[in-house]
Amino acid sequence: MMRDDLIEIAYLVAAFCFILGLRWLSSPRTARKGNLVAALGMLIAIVATLVDGRVVGYTWIAIAAFVGGSIGALVARRVQMTAMPQLVALLNGLGGGAAALIAVSEYHVAGAAGEERLGAVLAVSVMFSAIVGSISFAGSLVAFGKLQEVLPGRPITWPAQKLLNGLGAIVVLGLAAYASFNINDPLLWLAAVLALLLGVSAVLPIGGADMPVVIAFLNACTGLAAAATGFALGNSLLIIAGVLVGASGTLLTQLMSKAMNRSVASVLFGAFGGGGGSGSGVSASGEALPVLEISASDLAAQLVYARRVMIVPGYGLAVAQAQHPVRELADLLIERGVSVAFAIHPVAGRMPGHMNVLLAEADVPYDQLLEMEEANPDFPQTDIVLVIGANDVVNPAARDDENSPLYGMPILEVDNAENVIVFKRSMASGFAGVENMLFHDPKTRMLFGDARKSLTQLVQDVQAV
Amino acid sequence: MSLITELVILVLAAWVGIEVISKVPQMLHTPLMSGTNAIHGVVIVGAILVLGAAAGGTVETICGIVAVAFGAANVVGGFVVTDRMLQMFRRRPEPPKENQG
Numbered sequence: 001m002m003r004d005d006l007i008e009i010a011y012l013v014a015a016f017c018f019i020l021g022l023r024w025l026s027s028p029r030t031a032r033k034g035n036l037v038a039a040l041g042m043l044i045a046i047v048a049t050l051v052d053g054r055v056v057g058y059t060w061i062a063i064a065a066f067v068g069g070s071i072g073a074l075v076a077r078r079v080q081m082t083a084m085p086q087l088v089a090l091l092n093g094l095g096g097g098a099a100a101l102i103a104v105s106e107y108h109v110a111g112a113a114g115e116e117r118l119g120a121v122l123a124v125s126v127m128f129s130a131i132v133g134s135i136s137f138a139g140s141l142v143a144f145g146k147l148q149e150v151l152p153g154r155p156i157t158w159p160a161q162k163l164l165n166g167l168g169a170i171v172v173l174g175l176a177a178y179a180s181f182n183i184n185d186p187l188l189w190l191a192a193v194l195a196l197l198l199g200v201s202a203v204l205p206i207g208g209a210d211m212p213v214v215i216a217f218l219n220a221c222t223g224l225a226a227a228a229t230g231f232a233l234g235n236s237l238l239i240i241a242g243v244l245v246g247a248s249g250t251l252l253t254q255l256m257s258k259a260m261n262r263s264v265a266s267v268l269f270g271a272f273g274g275g276g277g278s279g280s281g282v283s284a285s286g287e288a289l290p291v292l293e294i295s296a297s298d299l300a301a302q303l304v305y306a307r308r309v310m311i312v313p314g315y316g317l318a319v320a321q322a323q324h325p326v327r328e329l330a331d332l333l334i335e336r337g338v339s340v341a342f343a344i345h346p347v348a349g350r351m352p353g354h355m356n357v358l359l360a361e362a363d364v365p366y367d368q369l370l371e372m373e374e375a376n377p378d379f380p381q382t383d384i385v386l387v388i389g390a391n392d393v394v395n396p397a398a399r400d401d402e403n404s405p406l407y408g409m410p411i412l413e414v415d416n417a418e419n420v421i422v423f424k425r426s427m428a429s430g431f432a433g434v435e436n437m438l439f440h441d442p443k444t445r446m447l448f449g450d451a452r453k454s455l456t457q458l459v460q461d462v463q464a465v
Numbered sequence: 466m467s468l469i470t471e472l473v474i475l476v477l478a479a480w481v482g483i484e485v486i487s488k489v490p491q492m493l494h495t496p497l498m499s500g501t502n503a504i505h506g507v508v509i510v511g512a513i514l515v516l517g518a519a520a521g522g523t524v525e526t527i528c529g530i531v532a533v534a535f536g537a538a539n540v541v542g543g544f545v546v547t548d549r550m551l552q553m554f555r556r557r558p559e560p561p562k563e564n565q566g
């Protein structure tokens with residue numbers, strides 16, 4: 001009795017730590033402390049669970065926790081910051097898988113106890129975590145494969161995909177309902193396996209560019225699956241923590257799809273016609289339009305005499321491994337009295353906030369990183385904008401051209417600045433395959449070539465001015 | 466715990482979650498995702514209950530072992546990588562101010 005009360009209090013402390021940890025994530029100054037507090041909460045929760053009277057054997061727990069924890073620590077220490085989306089997808093899948101396994105086990109225990117059907121609460125929670133956990137596990141692994149480029153990043157489609165997925169979902173739900181009233185292990189296993197297949201076939205058709213939304217969505221799914229296991233086990237902490245994650249994943253999913261100008265539904269079901277902009281109706285006469293070039297040395301001279309310079313990094317910057325040269329350039333210009341900031345679009349990178357992490361890794365101080373809403377009013381006062389490895393997020397067609405597939409997407413309005421310099425490998429179009437009129441604007445100059453090489457050259461030229 | 470109590474917890478937690486998380490700046494959204502990822506690793510608590518109480522049953526033991534291992538990797542990996550990211554977020558160092566002065 002006494003011990004159970006203490007465990008409940010420990011869970012309460014743990015939940016408090018999780019919430020405080022998330023609260024402290026609201027500022028980069030307190031964020032690290034917040035993460036440590038959340039980790040402390042987790043430690044308290046685990047210790048409290050270990051002293052629970054129902055836990056009798058420790059050997060397997062110790063072995064499994066040691067093996068899993070070591071692998072987790074090793075991977076987390078070694079992973080490159082560019083590979084963060086893959087890691088998050090992978091960890092997310094593990095959480096979903098664990099939730100599904102707990103559900104399968106609870107179901108089996110109920111059957112072994114001689115029960116023929118599950119009570120309503122247990123039925124809904126066990127089935128929810130088994131199915132959603134399985135979908136999250138399989139979907140996350142496919143997302144991992146796509147991001148890691150083990151699987152092709154392009155949408156993979158097959159005939160009647162939407163219909164088959166719909167039918168699959170109905171069969172899984174039907175099986176789950178039937179299995180709730182007739183406890184029989186293979187029934188639930190079949191439902192779980194079908195849910196795994198459903199997870200695979202739901203994520204395969206989603207293109208690499210939409211992965212930020214998918215990861216956030218699967219994050220929400222795993223959180224809710226964890227909350228469902230909380231209902232199945234009557235554990236308040238699992239409910240609280242799972243719902244917190246569910247809320248976070250849901251908010252991020254909405255935010256990302258809004259920043260990409262897509263509805264959540266069109267991302268998740270986008271490969272099946274509708275929603276996936278084809279880029280037709282855009283001027284095919286791209287070559288005929290004028291393109292003005294600039295050399296690194298001319299640009300260096302302009303930069304040194306500018307008052308305000310804004311850098312717009314896209315994922316191309318990270319692909320070219322140019323974060324360090326760009327930080328060197330910013331430092332040099334700041335030394336010369338130029339005001340420099342980075343304007344970061346919400347979908348720059350492969351997951352929400354990815355570009356900020358990549359720049360922080362290159363020692364760019366976070367007070368130089370501006371969100372889109374902060375940067376846009378600044379562009380009219382900006383002398384030079386450097387667009388590096390970004391394309392669609394600065395395309396004015398999103399604001400001006402109602403026929404463009406990008407129309408309505410919030411963009412960084414770099415064309416309001418005095419001069420725009422675009423670092424680009426060639427005149428190829430962006431992810432969406434849409435022509436970018438910014439490149440043909442009279443105030444735009446192109447600096448062709450590999451971003452890393454161009455920036456390194458630019459750093460040398462600025463030093464020489 | 467009664468179902469009503471559990472539902473009250475659910476609704477309040479969702480509310481707190483939305484309030485707290487909507488205040489996290491876009492700059493920190495990647496650490497937010499990896500951090501919440503670590504938090505849903507709390508399923509390890511459920512996995513420990515399943516495995517620790519498994520009285521020799523094969524299904525519970527196998528499910529429990531895999532679930533504990535998954536949960537542990539999820540928790541440790543999530544918190545470690547979040548810490549790695551957050552320690553990189555630094556303010557502008559002080560020296561430049563001295564140069565200007």
